[in-house]
Amino acid sequence: MQWISWFLSSKGNEYFCEVEEDYILDRFNLTGLNTEVQHYAQALDMITDNLDEEIQDDVRGNLDLQARLLYGLIHARWIVTARGLAKMLEKYKRADFGRCPRVLCQSQPLLPVGLTDVPYEKSVKLYCGRCEDIYSPKSSRHGSIDGAYFGTSFPHLLFLVYPNLIPPKTGPVELGLPGRGGEVDSSRRSRRIREEQEAQAEGVGEGMSTASVASKADRYRPRIFGFQVNEIAKLQRWQEAVRDRQISRLEELEENA
Amino acid sequence: MSRRNDYHTLPQGEQSLQDEEAISATGEGDEEMEDAVDQEEGYSSSTPTSTLTWISWFCSLPGHEYFCEVAEEFIEDDFNLTGLNVMVPFWKEAMEMVLDMEPDEDTSKIPDVSIVEASAELLYGLCHQRFILTRAGLQAMVDKYEAGVFGSCPRVYCNGCNVVPCGRSDLPGTDTVKLFCPNCNDIYTPPSSRFQGVDGAFFGTTFAHLFFQSYRELAPAPFWKPASPSSTSPRSSASSSSNQPAFVNPNPYGGQKRAAGKVYVPKIYGFRVSERAKCGPRMQWMRLRPENPDELDLVDWRGRWIDDNDHYEDDEEHIDEDRPMEDFDPVRCSG
Numbered sequence: 001m002q003w004i005s006w007f008l009s010s011k012g013n014e015y016f017c018e019v020e021e022d023y024i025l026d027r028f029n030l031t032g033l034n035t036e037v038q039h040y041a042q043a044l045d046m047i048t049d050n051l052d053e054e055i056q057d058d059v060r061g062n063l064d065l066q067a068r069l070l071y072g073l074i075h076a077r078w079i080v081t082a083r084g085l086a087k088m089l090e091k092y093k094r095a096d097f098g099r100c101p102r103v104l105c106q107s108q109p110l111l112p113v114g115l116t117d118v119p120y121e122k123s124v125k126l127y128c129g130r131c132e133d134i135y136s137p138k139s140s141r142h143g144s145i146d147g148a149y150f151g152t153s154f155p156h157l158l159f160l161v162y163p164n165l166i167p168p169k170t171g172p173v174e175l176g177l178p179g180r181g182g183e184v185d186s187s188r189r190s191r192r193i194r195e196e197q198e199a200q201a202e203g204v205g206e207g208m209s210t211a212s213v214a215s216k217a218d219r220y221r222p223r224i225f226g227f228q229v230n231e232i233a234k235l236q237r238w239q240e241a242v243r244d245r246q247i248s249r250l251e252e253l254e255e256n257a
Numbered sequence: 258m259s260r261r262n263d264y265h266t267l268p269q270g271e272q273s274l275q276d277e278e279a280i281s282a283t284g285e286g287d288e289e290m291e292d293a294v295d296q297e298e299g300y301s302s303s304t305p306t307s308t309l310t311w312i313s314w315f316c317s318l319p320g321h322e323y324f325c326e327v328a329e330e331f332i333e334d335d336f337n338l339t340g341l342n343v344m345v346p347f348w349k350e351a352m353e354m355v356l357d358m359e360p361d362e363d364t365s366k367i368p369d370v371s372i373v374e375a376s377a378e379l380l381y382g383l384c385h386q387r388f389i390l391t392r393a394g395l396q397a398m399v400d401k402y403e404a405g406v407f408g409s410c411p412r413v414y415c416n417g418c419n420v421v422p423c424g425r426s427d428l429p430g431t432d433t434v435k436l437f438c439p440n441c442n443d444i445y446t447p448p449s450s451r452f453q454g455v456d457g458a459f460f461g462t463t464f465a466h467l468f469f470q471s472y473r474e475l476a477p478a479p480f481w482k483p484a485s486p487s488s489t490s491p492r493s494s495a496s497s498s499s500n501q502p503a504f505v506n507p508n509p510y511g512g513q514k515r516a517a518g519k520v521y522v523p524k525i526y527g528f529r530v531s532e533r534a535k536c537g538p539r540m541q542w543m544r545l546r547p548e549n550p551d552e553l554d555l556v557d558w559r560g561r562w563i564d565d566n567d568h569y570e571d572d573e574e575h576i577d578e579d580r581p582m583e584d585f586d587p588v589r590c591s592g
Contacts, residue, residue, distance in 0.1 A: 101411045101445040103425075103435050115413075125413050127523075132540035134521050135411045138448045153525045159536040160525065166536055214539040220444045222437070222466045229466050231511040232442050234553050235479035235546065241556040243542035246532065253533060 002049045007071060012141035014096055015112050015124065015150070017087040019071070019078040024048060033073050036119065043067040069119060072149030076117065079150065080157050088158065089165075100128040101135055104218040108173050110135070111155035114147030122147045127155040129167040131217075166210065169217040211250035214243050311357050315381060320451035322406055323422040323434060323460070325397035327381065327388040329356060341383050344429070351376035355384075379429060382459030386427065389464050395471050398464075402475070410438035411445055414519040414544070418477070420445065423465035424457030432457045437465040440477045440517050441544060473513045478506040479553060481518025481546040507550055520544045 001021055008016055023029055024047070034040040039059075043066040045051040055063065078084040088111075091097065095109040110126035113134060124147040125134040137143045159166050167173070219236065222229045309317075316324045331337055332355060342348045353360050354377040388394040401407065402419055409417040420436040423444060434455040435444040447453075469476035504515040520541050523530045530537050547553055555564050 101448070103444045103446055131543065132521070132523070132538055133544060134413045136413055138411070152527070156523045156525050156530050156536065160530075160534065163535050169539075210535050210537075210539060214542065217540065217543065219543065220437075220442065222442060224463050224466045224470065229470065231479055231508060232466075234556075236442070237558070237560045238479075238547060238553050238556045239542045239545055240560050241562055242545055244560070245562070246539075246542065250532065 003047045016075055017091055019074055023078055024074060036073060037070045038066050039063055043070045047071050072146055075149050076151040079154050085158055085161055097126055102131050105130045106172055108167055112150040113155050114150050114152050117148055117151050119146050119148040124150055169213045209254060211254055212247045215247060311355055320454055324385055327384050328393060331388050332384050337387060345376050345380045347373050347376045351380040355381050382456055385459050386461040390467055399472055412441055414517060415440040416517040421465045421468055422460045424460045424462055427458055427461050429456050429458040434460055439469050476512030477514045477516035478512040479546060480550045481516045482548045516546060518546045
């Protein structure tokens with residue numbers, strides 16, 4: 001697909017993955033998009049390389065815009081399918097979406113997320129699976145991408161489908177990242193070694209509970225000449241009491257299950 | 258004591274390296290330098306001359322935007338430098354370079370001037386760590402803070418709260434400079450790689466927090482109530498969103514700024530992800546603030562809920578038995 005390859009290789013479009021041709025050509029997947037996109041038929045022809053050549057230049061500019069919008073909206077639907085998730089997973093493992101700016105997340109790779117599924121409202125944000133918070137992209141060329149092209153559900157669905165990829169709350173990043181041991185399998189093995197002491201054979205995989213993972217999370221403690229800052233320390237104690245209450249709530253649920 | 262104007266030939270290697278990355282970041286300093294060079298020496302050089310002190314030249318280098326100019330009187334006062342001489346090799350030469358003094362004749366036997374340059378940088382950085390804790394230093398830094406020189410928090414719901422530089426250690430060579438956000442009380446890696454060569458010790462562990470203690474009007478308070486009445490809670494409908502009263506923190510020693518308190522809620526197809534799910538939210542507590550300052554007092558110094566009427570009382574009793582005290586050990590939890 002020429003248009004799509006061109007679009008994906010353009011600077012600033014690094015967050016997008018390739019939507020497979022079969023998915024686009026199945027009209028069922030595009031239900032309702034004709035009301036969101038002007039010149040829908042031509043825009044669709046454009047991204048599928050079926051556009052007639054005789055288009056006036058003044059129309060072409062707007063059509064190009066509509067084609068991008070259409071691709072973005074299809075993309076938002078595609079990345080929450082099984083095959084789309086798998087494609088985005090590859091990009092996640094290459095850290096194509098950047099790494100968490102939070103120091104204590106130890107360069108955890110990020111995932112794109114929208115704050116709304118309606119286009120033209122909010123730009124794309126980046127979700128960190130470790131601190132479970134969202135950040136603005138560092139670069140302005142990513143900061144201007146529409147968040148609706150990724151949608152509000154994508155990162156959460158990814159971790160729902162791949163629970164073994166839920167990042168640990170502490171320790172170094174382990175993913176099938178190039179130069180860090182390659183395969184997912186080996187990283188799982190290294191995690192296993194780490195968790196032997198806890199008598200847990202698996203990673204955050206099939207049998208593993210995530211009820212108490214938050215207690216392992218690292219926090220920054222502000223200090224003045226080595227002493228904690230009163231009001232911040234108080235807030236942090238309160239926050240940790242909220243955390244502990246959630247942990248006991250989740251552990252109780254697990255016991256009763 | 259005369260101003261030395263030949264130091265500019267020393268750091269050329271370093272300068273050219275950094276120039277490639279961030280030409281745009283060298284501000285007005287550059288033009289000023291070039292003019293002076295043309296007049297005085299007639300060959301083009303990107304480095305300073307006598308119009309610029311070593312300190313202002315150093316602070317104008319790309320990647321050095323976070324530094325403020327340490328007053329020369331501060332460096333000249335030996336008391337302020339107590340203990341630093343054992344950490345900086347070629348102390349005397351470094352001192353001469355930083356203060357633009359003519360070097361003594363007999364000390365020109367240093368093998369490589371770049372060694373002195375490194376020492377001067379270390380000396381200046383360590384002085385800087387101390388200077389920014391003084392009244393004058395804090396003032397210099399608040400000017401930079403309010404001008405947005407340090408940037409803003411990358412966290413979306415901190416709403417662009419300005420950050421300050423901070424170190425994770427007071428000893429040089431440990432870690433690079435980080436940025437502290439007073440709204441989420443967390444630290445972040447600077448967005449540009451040109452700060453990756455800046456030692457965090459040159460800002461130190463204390464500065465960021467002394468800064469917000471000193472300028473409480475810049476520090477967000479530890480509690481937060483949604484400003485507009487939310488559609489689901491009728492009790493907040495009484496409070497008007499039209500004219501908000503001036504924000505007051507009842508703790509006069511605490512932050513006096515209204516916090517940005519929103520916490521991210523993950524959703525799938527519009528539904529909140531339940532905490533019961535394995536992939537459900539586990540970290541919201543880290544960004545949460547109570548609605549009222551009084552709620553902070555519901556937790557004791559060891560991090561346990563005091564309120565007996567709390568309906569989680571039983572759970573608390575339960576976890577107290579098998580939860581080791583290490584959770585509340587400040588050393589273990591230190592960031």
